[in-house]
Amino acid sequence: MKYFTVALLAARGAASPPPPLPAAVALNSRKCRRSWWCRRRALGGAAGGGRMALLYRATRLKDRADTHVFTFVVTRSATREPDRDVTSKDFCCSHQRWAVAFSRTDASLGVYLVWRGACEGMRVYVDFTFTLLSRDHFTANEGFSGKQVRFSAGCAAQGRGRCITLAELTAKFADARGEFQLELTMSKVRTLYSCELRAPRLDTPPIAFAGFDWSVSASGGNKEPLTLRLVRLSGEGQRCRVRYALALGEGERRLHSGPLECVCDPEGRTPPWNPRPPSRILHKGVRLTVELVWARALAELAVSAAGRAATCYDRDKQAWALRCDTHSETVRLHMLYRDVHNVPRNHLRYVSWSAWLVRASPAPGEADADELPGAPFEHYYAQESADEGLMMETALRVEDISRAGCAFLHAGGELRVRLEWGDTYLLFQATYHVYDDLCRLHAHQMRREITALQAENYSLERQLFSYQKSLAYAQAQAGEPVGAEGTGRRSPAERSLSTDTEYA
Known part of the structure; x- marks a missing residue:
């Protein structure tokens, strides 16, 4: 197959392999796991190894735990080439970057979930399950799981060093080509950042989350009440909606903001939070904890009712076009992926988004935008010369946009459409296989x-x-x-x- 050829060419110039992971390493063996991963990073194995664990399909269950299921096709390099460093490409889940890594001993195979966005002061808790898919019956699937497993800068890889013996893997799970399928389920992902605020420095170091850099800025002193504000440091000119929570102190005297949700202003700032009762920074400092739930990029387009297309870009800098369609009883919005030709051959690009029609002059207490029926939208894209587009229905009648006083018609005869980008995955194998x-x-x-x-x-x-x-x-x-x-x-x-x- 094509990717075997690519792997062999990459192997010729590969650096010396990292030392194998000790077989006794398991979920609760933090010391061995940390030393193994530090050695891998020092030798450059994680960055320069073969990408032979291919993300094949991704599914979001949309349950209360926000469960994501990722299916990987693992080639025979994981079992037949002990000198190869087998990892997957990075993928996103709950606005964090992850990868799946494999380690091999003489008789067994180990599997690890690796957090790629590790930074000091941040920790991520995940419920995850690895499942090897049996070729015979679903009751013969095997795997292991962990509940609220902690990932941090000093412990970015969690898994099991002896997941399965090579003999059993070959007999029950691998096909004639030596390939097998591995399923990763992730849910209840929580991202927390903690640091000490102490005068005179009242800003936290940069916090990486959802592709942006963030910081919590504090104002006030020993005589003034404390005010906290989440600030986005990167992504100038791009709007985003963020959900987060702040907490000050520890124990019984802890002050919690509760869930906060807002759209960042053009400078990347969010509304301030004033703890109640008013809190003051003492010379000994105060403990700050930030929980980052999600952050989604926004794009607001002025779409002409006459049919001229408006262009925008998603988080991966891919171009999209949106035009108004009035050839039906209700207004429809035609969404086209202009850079569909950039999708790699033999791959699928999954994209999801939500859309709103923005009101021209919302009344007091009225929502500033109405979400389109059927949102969120999702679609799979393969490499094509042009995209036929996806039609999004609205509740706005065509005859209404020609009348004066239409609630959604802005100056110049334009409709304003707000797009919020969701999950994006690049999946191997563009056709049924x-x-x-x-x-x-x-x-x-x-x-x-x-x-x-x-x-x-x-x-x-x-x-x-x-x-x-x-x-x-x-x-x-x-x-x-x-x-x-x-x-x-x-x-x-x-x-x-x-x-x-x-x-x-």
Whole structure:
């Protein structure tokens, strides 16, 4: 395959390999893990090794834990070439950069999740699970997990040194080419930064998050109440919406801002937070903690109602065009990816975004923009000479934009559209592939298992109802009161036969 050729060419000029990871390293072995990773970074292995763990598919479950599922295709380099440093390309999850790394001993393979955005004072907590996908049945999948595992500047790699033996990997998980699929699930990702604020320095060092640099600026002194403000230091001229929380002090005297959400002004500043009751910086300093939840880049376009296209750029500096379509009962917005030809061959680029129509003069207490129906939008793009575009519906009728006083028509006959960029992934393999068969096989297997369990549950409930009916008949013959009557409650059997329950 093509990427094998690329890997072999890269291997000829590769630096000397890093030392192998000790097989005894596991999730709770911080000392060994840290020393191994420091040696790898010192030798340049993490940066110069082969990229033979390919991000194949990415799925966001949109649940309360904000779960992301990443599927990797791992080539035979991970098991057959011990001198190769096998890592994935960086990918983003919860506005942090990550990678998956592998280590090999004589008899086993280790897997690690690596945090790429490590900086002093910051720590990230993650629930993650690594799962090797079986070629035979989904119940034969194997893996390991960690709950709220801590990543920091001194411990940027977490995983297990002996995830599986090479013999078992070859027998159950690898195909004839020696390739296997690895699934990574990440959820409940929390990013926290802590430092000590002490006069005269009242600004934190730069904090890297979501592709921007941030800082918390404090004003006030021993005689004035303290005011805190989150400031974006990079990305001049680009607007963004950020969600965060601030906290001062520790223990019972800790002051917490609660969740804060706002759009940064042109200078990158957010509204100030004044702790209540008023807090003052003492000479001994005060502990500041910042929780960064998300930060999303915004673009606001003036789109002509006459159909002229407006151009904008996403976080990866890719060009997009947006034009107004009035050939329907309601106004539609045609979104085109102008740089679709820049997508690498044999890859897919997944892009998601949300869109709003901005009001010209919102009334007091009225939202300044209305979100488009169907948002957020998402699409996969492969390399093409031109993009056909994606049509976004609005609730605005075409006849309304020609009337005076239209709430969304701005000066010059323009509609203002606000775009908020979401997740972006570059995925290997642009077409349906044999790799897809495994997930489809697992899905069908799980459906059949669920159907069998539902049928078994239905049978057991019918038996339970029959037993209860026989018991009620025996009690009636003996003149004993039936417990289910007179209480106003329905028995489990009666509930199981209600129309609210459906069985496959």
